[in-house]
Amino acid sequence: MTVSTLTISSRNYSSWSLRGWLICRMAGLDFETEMLSGDDASTRAELLHLSPSFLVPRLRHGGIVVWDTLAIAQYLTETFPEAGLVPADIAARAHCRSVAGEMHSGFINLRSALPMNLKAFHPDFKVFNGAKGDIERIVTIFDDCLDRYDGPYLFGDRPSLADAMYAPVCTRFRTYDVKLPPRATAYRDTILHWPLMVEWAETAASEPEEIEELDMEF
Incomplete structure (x- = not known):
């Protein structure tokens, strides 16, 4: 049996770790999860938005390493x-990859203004204008996909890569009490x-607060 390990950083703060973990679980991969220490320099750079490129999540699958x-x-x-992980239909598959790619490379204002923090809740949080444009675009993506593929997930009746990519955004919407249209x-x-x-969030709830700079007031 191939031994697999997914290296992640924080469950509470790391949106990329969440995405990688979801994708591995959705693929049916049998893997162990390895968490980097909060003292690790690359972990801190990722979570404090100081680095545009980092090596977590990182998957080891047999002799293959992918980040x-x-x-x-x-x-x-x-x-x-x-x-x-992606739809069988070629057009829907291309659409799914485009939507996932847009999240991967975009929405910088939203990432900076609304960092992922599963333990927090900030009612009536004031979202600055730059992030509002990102939120509007994400709502448009949700509406378009739900119109085309009839939901409840972005590409139909089962989760896809696109849902894994946008899942951390959904946690941000809850954390910062972002007001959304009914469908979104x-x-x-x-x-x-x-x-x-639910499984990820339950584990995150017991995660120690190791990164002091992220324990901030809004």
């Missing part, structure tokens, strides 16, 4: 095509109640 969330997704899609709210709640998300 970067989309690279992990592509590798697992090729290795486990039966898992259905329903999708957010679908993701937050997704069993894999």
